[in-house]
Amino acid sequence: MTKSVVVVGAGIAGLSVGCYLQMNGYRTRIVEQHDLPGGLCTSWRRGRYVFDNCLQWLVGSGPGNSLYDAWQELGAVQDRDMVDHDEFVRVIGADGTALVVYTDVDRLERHLCELAPEDARRIRKLTGLVRRHARFDLPLGKPSELMSVPDRLKAAARALPFLWSLARYGRVSLPDFAAGFRHPLLRTAFTTIIDTPDFPLLGLCVTLAWMHNRAAGYPIGGSLEFIRAIERRYLALGGQVEYGARVDRILVEDAHAVGVRCADGGERRSDYVISASDAHTAVYEMLGGRFVDDGVRARYQESRIFPPLVRVSLGIARDISAEPHAVVQLLPEPLVLGGVEQRSISIRHYCYDPTMAEPGTSSVAVILGADYDHWRSLADDPAAYAEEKERIAAAVIGVLERRFPGVRDQIEEIDVATPLTFERYTGNWRGSYEGLLITTENLTCRPRKTLPGLDNFYLVGHWVAPGGGLPSGVLTGREVAQLICARDGRPFRTSKGAPALDRS
Numbered sequence: 001m002t003k004s005v006v007v008v009g010a011g012i013a014g015l016s017v018g019c020y021l022q023m024n025g026y027r028t029r030i031v032e033q034h035d036l037p038g039g040l041c042t043s044w045r046r047g048r049y050v051f052d053n054c055l056q057w058l059v060g061s062g063p064g065n066s067l068y069d070a071w072q073e074l075g076a077v078q079d080r081d082m083v084d085h086d087e088f089v090r091v092i093g094a095d096g097t098a099l100v101v102y103t104d105v106d107r108l109e110r111h112l113c114e115l116a117p118e119d120a121r122r123i124r125k126l127t128g129l130v131r132r133h134a135r136f137d138l139p140l141g142k143p144s145e146l147m148s149v150p151d152r153l154k155a156a157a158r159a160l161p162f163l164w165s166l167a168r169y170g171r172v173s174l175p176d177f178a179a180g181f182r183h184p185l186l187r188t189a190f191t192t193i194i195d196t197p198d199f200p201l202l203g204l205c206v207t208l209a210w211m212h213n214r215a216a217g218y219p220i221g222g223s224l225e226f227i228r229a230i231e232r233r234y235l236a237l238g239g240q241v242e243y244g245a246r247v248d249r250i251l252v253e254d255a256h257a258v259g260v261r262c263a264d265g266g267e268r269r270s271d272y273v274i275s276a277s278d279a280h281t282a283v284y285e286m287l288g289g290r291f292v293d294d295g296v297r298a299r300y301q302e303s304r305i306f307p308p309l310v311r312v313s314l315g316i317a318r319d320i321s322a323e324p325h326a327v328v329q330l331l332p333e334p335l336v337l338g339g340v341e342q343r344s345i346s347i348r349h350y351c352y353d354p355t356m357a358e359p360g361t362s363s364v365a366v367i368l369g370a371d372y373d374h375w376r377s378l379a380d381d382p383a384a385y386a387e388e389k390e391r392i393a394a395a396v397i398g399v400l401e402r403r404f405p406g407v408r409d410q411i412e413e414i415d416v417a418t419p420l421t422f423e424r425y426t427g428n429w430r431g432s433y434e435g436l437l438i439t440t441e442n443l444t445c446r447p448r449k450t451l452p453g454l455d456n457f458y459l460v461g462h463w464v465a466p467g468g469g470l471p472s473g474v475l476t477g478r479e480v481a482q483l484i485c486a487r488d489g490r491p492f493r494t495s496k497g498a499p500a501l502d503r504s
């Protein structure tokens with residue numbers, strides 16, 4: 001008998017688990033509150049500009065990385081052009097000195113040693129770690145719950161080359177490592193490019209190793225087009241998506257999940273329920289906090305989460321394609337914006353993607369740190385909220401004007417997204433942009449994808465995979481599909497999708 005599955009949320013995780021279950025003969029329906037797929041992985045149009053919210057780099061964008069196979073299974077990368085940047089990011093000090101984080105590790109080493117010869121030993125330690133992780137992969141294996149002893153031995157053998165660095169550097173945070181540089185720009189730059197507390201040094205090294213290997217590029221077409229390709233694959237596999245339907249309740253009978261109830265009161269019954277939406281809401285609101293133990297409580301009430309952001313998107317009638325695509329500008333004096341003291345601002349243009357803006361114009365994003373409670377407190381006063389958004393846009397344009405004189409008069413579109421915008425459109429708890437924060441404490445943790453005392457229910461996405469990102473969606477979705485197949489005694493099968501691009 002064909003079993004049915006309801007999936008809450010059509011972000012990358014919901015679409016991934018839907019695709020894999022359809023490949024294995026399940027009847028799935030995704031219920032999504034928004035009128036389009038993608039969740040955080042989205043883009044939107046303002047006038048003649050497209051503003052892209054997510055994809056700066058896609059892990060597995062090129063062959064030789066396991067995730068490339070998964071993206072092929074999801075029909076997302078076939079025929080798609082990728083851009084592999086020469087620079088990850090350029091950090092510009094308040095005095096104009098530039099530190100370039102090149103994606104080529106040899107070039108990076110040469111550049112940093114020229115900039116700060118006094119730090120040569122530490123620089124080589126960093127680049128040595130990047131080289132050591134050149135073969136590091138996120139394998140598409142079985143979830144640990146299904147691994148036999150030989151499977152575990154094989155996995156351990158694969159991990160062997162990295163055990164030394166894990167033992168030696170697994171507990172070292174990027175801020176602690178950066179504090180050891182003598183050159184002030186190196187010290188600041190390496191804590192500013194990934195500005196989250198206790199971020200693991202190895203997290204940066206692995207990312208740079210993937211970029212060096214040309215396996216973490218940018219897919220032309222941007223985030224929404226990437227997701228649309230996976231949605232097409234899902235629909236072609238026979239899946240169903242219901243848009244504009246917000247799930248309020250996960251229905252439970254005799255400690256089994258049996259379906260969902262939507263805000264309009266309508267029920268969708270099924271054999272399994274998978275939450276691919278915010279886990280805090282699923283655990284405490286949709287399930288009323290009934291299936292919680294110390295582990296779940298620690299994860300969804302006490303764990304650190306990726307902080308929220310303010311994103312200022314600008315459509316500019318000026319060609320800035322000759323400028324570096326990603327810049328972190330250190331400010332001479334901190335600016336207090338959105339309740340946070342900003343010591344730098346991150347500026348990114350998308351001129352390398354012709355689908356984002358017409359020739360001669362530029363789609364630009366400026367990202368700032370944000371304080372969720374600050375924005376929540378403004379929410380009851382729409383005028384004050386709007387005023388704060390305007391104040392932030394004006395301050396950002398002021399910084400850009402110093403970098404690109406005359407730009408103020410060339411701005412055609414301004415769009416400011418706050419933590420509340422992220423929360424409203426995607427449901428992510430406290431506007432988090434990537435779920436559970438990855439730290440030196442949880443670097444190798446694999447949270448459970450089930451809840452204690454509740455059968456036929458699973459969680460997928462960046463709330464069950466510290467570090468988040470699109471890999472968390474495809475990997476957790478694939479694993480949960482395997483768990484369900486194993487439970488029903490079915491072999492897990494996958495297939496590759498047709499070309500990704502809609503050429504109609």
Ligand SMILES: Cc1cc2nc3c(=O)[nH]c(=O)nc-3n(C[C@H](O)[C@H](O)[C@H](O)COP(=O)(O)OP(=O)(O)OC[C@H]3O[C@@H](n4cnc5c(N)ncnc54)[C@H](O)[C@@H]3O)c2cc1C
Pocket residue numbers: 008009010011012013014031032033034037038039040041053054055056057058059245246247248276277278309425426427428433434435460461462463468469470471472473
């Ligand atoms: C600025 C920014 C840059 C990023 N850059 C990158 C990058 O370069 N590379 C990368 O890999 N990742 C990046 N990410 C992270 C990535 O976007 C996320 O980690 C990933 O998209 C999360 O996917 P998800 O499916 O787990 O969750 P989400 O995308 O949050 O999807 C959850 C879905 O559930 C739906 N939903 C929620 N509640 C309900 C409900 N009650 N009923 C029905 N539906 C519901 C939501 O509408 C949403 O569609 C970035 C994110 C941001 C914000």
